Amino acid sequence: MDAAILRTALRDAFPDVDLATMRIVRAPGRVNLIGEHTDYNDGFVLPVAIDLRAWIAFVRTRDRRVEIVLGDGARDGFDLDAIGEPRHGWIDRLAGMAWSLGELGLDLHGLRGVLLSEIPMGAGLSSSAAIEIAMAWALRDERPPLAPMKLALAAQHAENSFIGVRSGLMDPFASACGQRDAALMLDCRSLDYRAVPLPLDPYALVACDTRAPHRLESSEYNARRAQCEAAVEIVARAHPEVRSLRDVTMDMLPAIGVIDQVARRRAEHVVRENERVALAVEALEAGRMDSVGRLFAESHASLRDLYEVTSPELDALVEIAVATPGVVASRMTGAGFGGCTVNIVERGAVERLRHAVEREYPARTGRQPAIYVLAATGGAGEVAA
Numbered sequence: 001m002d003a004a005i006l007r008t009a010l011r012d013a014f015p016d017v018d019l020a021t022m023r024i025v026r027a028p029g030r031v032n033l034i035g036e037h038t039d040y041n042d043g044f045v046l047p048v049a050i051d052l053r054a055w056i057a058f059v060r061t062r063d064r065r066v067e068i069v070l071g072d073g074a075r076d077g078f079d080l081d082a083i084g085e086p087r088h089g090w091i092d093r094l095a096g097m098a099w100s101l102g103e104l105g106l107d108l109h110g111l112r113g114v115l116l117s118e119i120p121m122g123a124g125l126s127s128s129a130a131i132e133i134a135m136a137w138a139l140r141d142e143r144p145p146l147a148p149m150k151l152a153l154a155a156q157h158a159e160n161s162f163i164g165v166r167s168g169l170m171d172p173f174a175s176a177c178g179q180r181d182a183a184l185m186l187d188c189r190s191l192d193y194r195a196v197p198l199p200l201d202p203y204a205l206v207a208c209d210t211r212a213p214h215r216l217e218s219s220e221y222n223a224r225r226a227q228c229e230a231a232v233e234i235v236a237r238a239h240p241e242v243r244s245l246r247d248v249t250m251d252m253l254p255a256i257g258v259i260d261q262v263a264r265r266r267a268e269h270v271v272r273e274n275e276r277v278a279l280a281v282e283a284l285e286a287g288r289m290d291s292v293g294r295l296f297a298e299s300h301a302s303l304r305d306l307y308e309v310t311s312p313e314l315d316a317l318v319e320i321a322v323a324t325p326g327v328v329a330s331r332m333t334g335a336g337f338g339g340c341t342v343n344i345v346e347r348g349a350v351e352r353l354r355h356a357v358e359r360e361y362p363a364r365t366g367r368q369p370a371i372y373v374l375a376a377t378g379g380a381g382e383v384a385a
């Protein structure tokens, strides 16, 4: 985003501030290539930080007040010394991040800022985590404000303990730690991660947005977590060393099924999805894109049939994509229940996919899609104002 746009927005929102002291921070959204609903099961994920970002232009103040204005003119704020309870509005994500950094005993300062985001809201591209990570960069003078993994954990703590959504580490991790032209394979138990370079000369990364609201997303999301915990509890009766679905193997699944068929299906998805992450990394590194395509297809089918988090719109987008020559891999990405698919597409076939989706998706669903051709970017940071 152009600094001039941010400068104008800041001047319009706060006519009295000294624009010479303006600073700009930004944090990316993400697509997850594979490893869905595995992060909160101590498993593996493979997200990519993308060039759709949340931006905050701000001036630091001497007071302890944080005042933020959005692109649509909405205005809200909070006092760093009296953050209080969530108010069930957009400010909660920003206040929650300040609360979480405060819990760590870190120095924060007041500010007047504008928050402009390129990440579509509710599209499953992690606009919330991007806003939280950008906020942390704005609230602290240290660079980075905190080691990137610690920052991601602080954002997760804000989501879990301030907002009350039991989300995993993947989204803030991708936003804080992203690397250019690469996906990141994260072990959500050890927190070790490594970059997996993407073949972005021959292939484009494309997100197709269902533009369908996330129906029941947070209640269904929390329900999936509870079902995973139920599966672990059943296995642990015979195998006390099992602490999470990360430790469960296929031969343990029948015992879950005797007691709880839903929990067995959820567990089977997670066990196999973790295997698929390792296989996808191997295939990407060896340039075996046909294998990547097969693994994406298996992941989507498993999320549809075993984990039950896809939607007719997501299934339609994947079916349209895989029937389009030059699309090598397609699956839903993120929590599901709406949101986006992620696609790996031969560069020469991107327009073909766009046309196919624009023609067939509205006919099948009555909705207008959106299509984003993405770059893989670095994590959050401050840029020249």
Ligand code: GLA
Pocket: 032, 035, 036, 037, 038, 039, 040, 167, 168, 169, 170, 171, 334, 335, 336
């Ligand atoms: C959401 C959560 C993540 C992760 C995904 C599903 O994006 O925020 O932590 O659980 O869903 O993989």
